[in-house]
Amino acid sequence: MNAPFAPDRLAAAPPRAPKAPPARRRLLPWGLAVLLLAGGGYLYSRLTAPAADAGLMTAPVTRGDVEETVIATGTLKPSKLVAVGSQASGRITSVKVRLGEKVKAGDLVAQIDSVTQQNALHTAEAALANVRAQKVEKEATLRLNELTLERQTRMVAQKAVSQADYESAEAAVKVTRAQLAALEAQIAEAQIGVETARADLGYTRITAPIDGTVLSIVAQEGQTVNATQSAPTIVILGRLDMMTVRSEISEADIVKVATGMPLSFSILGEPERRYDGRLEFIEPAPEAIKTDSSFTTSSTSSSSSSSSSSSSSSSSSAIYYIGLFDVPNPDGRLRTYMTAEVHIILGQAKNVLTVPATALERNGQGFAVRVVGADGSLSRRPVEVGLNDKVTAEIRSGLTAGERVVTGEMTAGTKTSERGGPPSPMGF
Template structure:
């Protein structure tokens, strides 16, 4: 019995040693005091541009266009252009059957010729009446004719003058009618009123046009060299805009290309859609390559403020007027800075930092409390 006691003591000591080692290991690997800190999330201070933007959605439309209509009625005989075709001012676009208008012009011209022939006869009769009246005056002075004959000659002369004046008035009226008929005949041929592109054709060959009340629209010609962007801006942002401010936009087909312009004006009357109040802000953009087309959707950005080629850091790195920078040993240190504009993504640094310095990004994880990188707070404790 006595000889067995030391062996049991050694065994118990070994067991206790193992339990203690296990407990120490558990404490070492799971205890907060020995927990390895998480790596800091840092980023370099860079130099670049910062823009404070007001965004909106817009639609493209031609800056200048004309709806080409028909001024006379009739059957649309020929359309000489197609959609997308470029035209010059004066190019023939379409023709209406001119048969009726040609007949009217011919009839009026014939009437005018008849009246012109009559006026030659009236002038001859007037000349004869003047001669007879002069003869009667001479005879009356010599008492070789009666006063009644003189009065008759005088009345004949006055009648000849009146008939000539009446016929001259009829000729003026007929000439005016002829000009109108010739104009209507000319309107049967429709010409381009401006340089541009045919963006739509509303009529079809063979269609009968009725221009007695309103001019039927045949097609639209637009100047696509300069486009207008009509952007709809919410009432919450419209007060941030003013004419002359810079603006750029992208299209769905080319989202990487920015096209710039200047805000021209804001329409004062809003559009209300589903209880949302939107104001139209308009500006123009050059379209030398013709890639911008009517009714394209544009993502518009009005530049409220901008800072070019400035020091900047992510907005999440700035807390008040301080940032956390890494020292030579890699430990975070609070650094006071002066900030400029911020667009919620990046913040301009006016002083306090240099390009290339490492700053700590502050986490917004709700599990970390009021804010701040959990690993960073662990290192500060």
């Protein structure tokens, strides 16, 4: 059954918009496509266009500290290092110290068999006693001769004795006095012999000449030492509370340094810890002077050939001058013969503008850098350079903090996390 007709429904329906012509409907998609292509092309050209600093490594201008130094290799030694030897020959009966033990000056270090030295002392003392006894005898003889001379003097005046007897008595007195003088000299000689024998006996007791630490025991108990030609070393002592650093300064750098300059050094075991000091002395000649061939006295042709060869070898080798300075070592952390990396400070600048040294370019008598602008453009700008440690350079004028400078060019295949920045160590 059909629904009744409702005139109000026709009145409520909205009127329909007139339809566009068929040709206009076909052109609208094509216009949108053209606009999309144009926008994409512009965006692609902006993204792919090379920047002025493309392929360059850059770094910012920052504030920091710069320290210009001369680097030298040093060796640590005790401020006092003594090889304690023996002046007496014989068998070592005992060693009284242990390795690493601290001793005082005068402490007994070792004992050498002293039988021979004791016998020599007894012999010298006996010889001295013998000469003294002879002196006593001659003194008695002199007294007797003097009395005889006095008697002969009185009697010759009275014509009771002959002149010959008087002269004989006078000569006897003079001879006896001369013999006494000779005996006095022999006594002095015998006393020297006793003192020498006593000293030789004392040499059998090896004592420490300084306060220090036993660094090495060279001769052991029971070993026989012969001091006839040279003094054999028994132990080596060193004073470790104060260390001396012997630094080798190359001839190229020696003209830059002077005594009194501040310095710092570190050891291989603790490269992060810094020890400070001052250069105290520079030896006037390198250690190669000890083997200078000009000191040889031989005039043979073979010696001349050897000397010229030695001179040639010496001239071709590197020359180093020794710079010395002391450093306290209260905790004993620094040890004998450690290697030190010494930095002699030529100049310091703190909280100054700095750039990597690789950013500097020679510009006549001065320097220039390439600066990257905010829009990526490059410009070359002269700068005044202060201290330069070959890694970081001080900029005194020409740049401001935050600007970026060119430090180099990237090679093919170099990846960077930021355009123009240095590549990461791992290549990512």
